[in-house]
Amino acid sequence: MASSNRAMTDVLIVGGGPAGMMAGLLFARAGISVRVVEKHPDFYRDFRGDTVHPSTMEILDQLGMLRRFLTRPHDRIDKARIRIGDEEFTIGDLSHLDTPAPFIAMMPQWDFLDFLRDEAAAFPTFSLAMNEPVADFLEEGGRIVGIRYMSGREERAGKLVIAADGRSSLVRSLRILPLTVLGAPMDVLWFRLPKIDEGGDSLRGSVRPGRMVVLIDRGDYWQTAFLIAKGEEAKVRAKGIEWLLDEVRGAFPDVRLEGDLPARQDDIKLLSVSVDRLDRWARPGLLAIGDAAHAMSPIGGIGINLAIQDAVAAANALARPVREGREVDALLAQVERRRLFPTRLIQSGQVAAQNGIIGRVLAGGSVRPPRIVRLLDRYPLLRRIPGRMIGLGIRRERVRSPMA
Numbered sequence: 001m002a003s004s005n006r007a008m009t010d011v012l013i014v015g016g017g018p019a020g021m022m023a024g025l026l027f028a029r030a031g032i033s034v035r036v037v038e039k040h041p042d043f044y045r046d047f048r049g050d051t052v053h054p055s056t057m058e059i060l061d062q063l064g065m066l067r068r069f070l071t072r073p074h075d076r077i078d079k080a081r082i083r084i085g086d087e088e089f090t091i092g093d094l095s096h097l098d099t100p101a102p103f104i105a106m107m108p109q110w111d112f113l114d115f116l117r118d119e120a121a122a123f124p125t126f127s128l129a130m131n132e133p134v135a136d137f138l139e140e141g142g143r144i145v146g147i148r149y150m151s152g153r154e155e156r157a158g159k160l161v162i163a164a165d166g167r168s169s170l171v172r173s174l175r176i177l178p179l180t181v182l183g184a185p186m187d188v189l190w191f192r193l194p195k196i197d198e199g200g201d202s203l204r205g206s207v208r209p210g211r212m213v214v215l216i217d218r219g220d221y222w223q224t225a226f227l228i229a230k231g232e233e234a235k236v237r238a239k240g241i242e243w244l245l246d247e248v249r250g251a252f253p254d255v256r257l258e259g260d261l262p263a264r265q266d267d268i269k270l271l272s273v274s275v276d277r278l279d280r281w282a283r284p285g286l287l288a289i290g291d292a293a294h295a296m297s298p299i300g301g302i303g304i305n306l307a308i309q310d311a312v313a314a315a316n317a318l319a320r321p322v323r324e325g326r327e328v329d330a331l332l333a334q335v336e337r338r339r340l341f342p343t344r345l346i347q348s349g350q351v352a353a354q355n356g357i358i359g360r361v362l363a364g365g366s367v368r369p370p371r372i373v374r375l376l377d378r379y380p381l382l383r384r385i386p387g388r389m390i391g392l393g394i395r396r397e398r399v400r401s402p403m404a
Contacts, residue, residue, distance in 0.1 A: 009035045009127075010322055012147055012157040014134050015165030016043065018109070019290025019307035021116040022059075023162055026315035028126035029063070031404025032322050033158075036126075037147065039133035039165075043110040043117075050106050050216055050223070051203075051301035054094060054391040056308045057101035062399040065119055066100055072115055075106040075217060079383075080390055083206045083251075084369045091376040093383035094391040102391070106203060108218055109304065123404075134170060137161065137286065143329070144176075144285035159322045161286050162314065164307075167274060169292035177288060178279040182351050184297055185359035186212075187233060188271040189226040193248065194259030195219070206251035210364040213251040222255070224248060225271075225298070229362045233270050241265070273297055275347055275354070281340075282332035289314055289335070294343045297350040299358075305393060306346065313338045315401035323402065342394040 011027050013020045016038030024036040052074075060066040080092030094102050120126045138146035138154060146156035163171045171177045195217065204215040212227040226244065228236050236244070241262055249257060262268055277294035281287060290307035317334045321327075361367055376382050 008156055008158040009033045010158040011035075011160050011162065012037065012155060013162045013164055014147060014170065015163065015290070015292065016040075016113065016117075016128065016130070017164060017166055017290060017307065018113070018116075018304045019292070019311045020162070020164030021113055021120065022308050022311035023164060023289065023314055024126055024128070025063075025116055025120035025123070026311060026399070026401050027319055027322070028120055028123035029404065030315070030319040030323055030402045031123075031125060032319060033125045034127070035129060035155075036120075037129045037132050037134055037149075039131070041131040043113040049298065049301050049304050050108055050218070051304065052105040052107055052112060053302070053305040053393070054097055054099045054101050054103065055393050055396045056305045057105065058099055058392075058396065059308060059312055059399060061100040063119075068119070069115055070101070070105070072107060072111060073219075076103040077106060077203055078103040080386065081205075082373075083204070084367055084373065085208060087369065089369060089373050089377040090383060091373055092386040092390050093380065094387040096384055097388060097391050099392065104203075104301075104391070106217065112304075125404075134165075136174065137170065137176065142284060144283065157285070160318065160328055163286060163288040163292045164290045164311075166291040167276075167295040169288065171278065171286070171288050171292055176286070177281070177283065179276055180279055182275040182277070182347060184273040184275050185230050185354050186227050186362055187230055187273050188298065189228060189233070189236065189244070189268050190271050191224050191226070191262050191268040193222040193224050193245075193257055193261065195221050196256040196258055204252060204255075207361060207367050208251065209367050210362060211247055211251060212358065212361060213248055215252065215255065227358065227362060229359070230273075237265055237268075241268070244268070271298075275350055277343060277347065281336040284329045287314060287318075287332045287335060289339075293336075293339075294347065296347065297354060299350045299353055300346075300390060302346060302390075302393065306343065309342070309393065309395075309397045310335070310339050312397040312399055312401075316397065316399070319401040323404075338395075345394055 011034040013036045027034040078095040133150040134147045135150045136148040137144045214225040216223040281293045289310035296303040
């Protein structure tokens with residue numbers, strides 16, 4: 001357990017997810033004293049996403065860390081494929097991207113966070129406090145000046161507090177910053193299935209009337225995402241586990257499901273999907289980034305990578321002023337302005353896909369492949385367009401923060 005320092009920490013970061021760990025690494029790299037505070041004792045969380053996109057690996061390359069990252073166990077995907085009915089379509093191609101890693105690295109997020117922790121630990125001004133839940137922010141004269149732990153202990157920040165504690169962030173639960181909810185028509189049942197075969201894609205999706213299923217290869221098991229209509233959890237659970245497994249078998253007839261299958265309802269977790277964003281990401285002394293600022297749909301697996309981009313933008317705007325001892329409150333809105341455009345655009349696309357496709361499919365509507373899907377599958381050159389959007393995103397950042 002971390003203890004208070006005599007010397008005040010310049011930047012306190014609440015939350016040890018992708019945004020918090022990358023921000024901690026970048027501020028420490030700039031020679032700034034920074035502490036990341038994570039409420040859990042480790043990074044192991046089943047609901048974390050596994051897709052590290054080329055835009056994130058560009059950042060690692062700029063930091064001189066990509067080669068070390070790629071030595072960690074991972075799978076690579078350079079094509080985006082989807083099964084609609086009984087047909088499979090290729091709708092995106094990342095292999096031609098002009099970037100150091102033109103593929104998606106499939107790596108459990110806890111392994112990715114372990115990597116960021118290990119890299120950040122090389123900088124002497126970095127510290128990480130695990131198993132330290134935060135109860136509240138400290139406020140003086142309308143400015144956030146620190147945090148109060150669940151234990152009652154208080155810690156002050158010399159310059160800034162960053163909220164990077166996900167969609168259940170304190171800035172939301174305490175209503176410190178206003179929130180706009182965009183909604184989602186679905187939730188996800190999340191469970192493990194034994195992995196027998198070794199071949200095929202490490203990420204598989206299937207769409208049929210009333211059913212959408214995704215399998216994520218996590219080495220010795222499939223992490224399974226079974227999409228259901230919002231509010232339908234009780235109805236689906238009432239059909240029983242065997243019905244659920246039969247639906248997965250029907251979605252992936254080529255995947256063998258044998259061994260330690262889910263036997264209890266407790267083995268199946270509910271991930272409540274939400275799409276929302278803060279109306280303001282900052283107030284004096286406090287900045288929200290990542291899912292704390294904007295909860296994303298799981299569509300496209302973009303959440304991790306958008307969070308990393310937020311962290312880079314925050315360090316680019318704030319690291320040098322913090323290191324030079326300047327006040328940064330007037331600069332916080334720059335981060336929001338920089339990152340709000342890609343956030344709005346991506347969320348708009350996600351909401352359109354949710355309402356126009358996913359909601360209709362889960363209601364039992366037609367799943368006839370749209371014309372654009374058939375065109376992408378037929379003409380390889382066209383696949384580069386969605387490949388670029390998936391791989392590099394919108395307004396991708398470049399590391400410009402200083403190095404001590």
